[in-house]
Amino acid sequence: MILRNIPLINVFGFIAAVLFSSGLLAQEIDFSGDWRPLYHEDLPERIPGPHLADYSGMPINDAARLRGDSYNPNRISVVSEYICRQHGGDYSMRGAADLRIDRVVDPQTQQPIAFKTRIGFMGMQRTIWLNNPERPADIAPHTFPGFSTGSFDGNMLNILTTDFKESYLRRNGLAASSERTTTEHWVMHGDYLTVVTVIDDPIFMTEPMVRSQTWVKDVSARQAPSSCQVIQELPVNALGQIVPHFLPDQNPWLMEFAERYRLPYSGTRGGIETMYPEYMDTMEAPVGDAEFCIEECM
């Protein structure tokens, strides 16, 4: 028999090489490529942008609610430091921009050690480490993308991200603290990539929040270069504020969303008490004029 003349270790080596080269032993999925976002999920929030004071479906606490109520959209024009501010790593996955994923391999072992992502908006970049590096020191600066480590569970990539900068949970003034953590689950179905994100924010939430986003692969997609120049748009707002905000109980727009879509006002205020079926037992009557609901109405 031919195998009798071949050292056993060479046989095993050959089999291992075949398996490794075909990826049969390595379960890791390669998410590399250019991806276009699909907006069938949460389109009103993601594309035109959320309404002011729409906190529906958000497990927020009182602190987050008052942050949102105080938010004046003039802030991003007056506070010049916000002009080139990128999204947080969690929110960036919901933006109106393409996603590119590059796989990084160790040149010695040829094993994947990271995925690097780039989002078209602001050219935001993020690294998802697969080689289990140490997390940053407590005193290290936080970043907008945060610090991400990933590991595979079968075909699913699970990602833990910490060390975020303060950012927003929703672009209407709902804040996301620098102490939040996220757990993402990346799954690929053919040409579709689904990312489920669980956000846990002890500062602004009373329980974790789950969101999901989907992309479709586009081999022809190419991202444009990105640069942002800070230019002061307004020195102060009409009230002379260097940080535009509404005083408590003086935001004139709190009812607008509920009235526009004829919703119970309490339901637009968010919080877990409004997120589960039991809320229907205590839900008050809708506010506003039904005739006024002219867009995105059921």
Added chain:
Amino acid sequence: MFKPQFLMSCLMKSCCFFLLFGGFATAAEMGQELNLFHVKGQVYVVDGAGVNITVQIGEEAIVFVDTPDPEYIDEMMSLIREISNSPVRYVITTALDPIHLASNDIMNNMGFRGFGGRGAGVAVAIGGNTSGVTLLAHENVLNRFYLTENDVESLTLTTTYFTPTFDFYMNDEGIAVYHMPNAHTDGDSIIFFRSSDVISLGDLLVQGQFPDIDISKGGSVNGFIEALNFTLELMIPGVNAEGGTYAVPGHGRIGDEIDVVEYRNMLVIVRDRIQYQIEQGMSLNQVLASNPTLDYNTEYGGTRGGPSSTEFITAIYQSLLEGME
């Protein structure tokens, strides 16, 4: 199936691991383990001493911003001596707080200082004393120490400045010390390491804590905001508001421009609320009852030290009343 002997072995190893590393964790939690964290350029931070000690380390000298409790001095210097044998030349005090200048007298014996003025060379030539480091602070730190009751038992300084700025060149880098009048106190200094692009802010930035506006030492809410606005003028962010100039806080993690912005914004918004309430004729108790820091309490008023929300609101209220007088 695993054999019982194997499971017992694992259990024993787990216990040993827990005992061994549990001990380390306890030491760290007690703040007994220092770390030397490289910020940028020639600037480092000694972390773990209860207060952030900013250190510029170069071939020419070592410059400190603030000093820790004496119990940390040996460990701190051991960490620094692992990367530099340069002499200590400057210790800059950011404010008259016990926790920021606790070891000035000890540090005074660790290096040598220069002489000021045009006669400096002559003074050295005729045998002037060059032992000790330059212990620098704004003049108001000294004035407060002698003129008011305070909680600082002793104060060791060799040099004070009364001008808006004090600058010098060390380790091939310009170092600018700016006086921030009437902020945390009336003797606050921030230190800008220009080539390294790092600003040490002392207690004008404390991540995760409300600002300590010490009215008894000349602090004020509006001065605090002006100090942060001035700091923001100095800072240049990196791409997409990430990195660029770094800010070393008195306590807590290092930040960049956007961290200072968020801190300033919080202070401005709470100030505006209380200002409005004062204009409506509300008493301090009424203001406290209205909870004007509700949206910031979970982020800044937790259990990480610093002023409580009540102390913070009270300081702003009193500061604004004083400003109206």
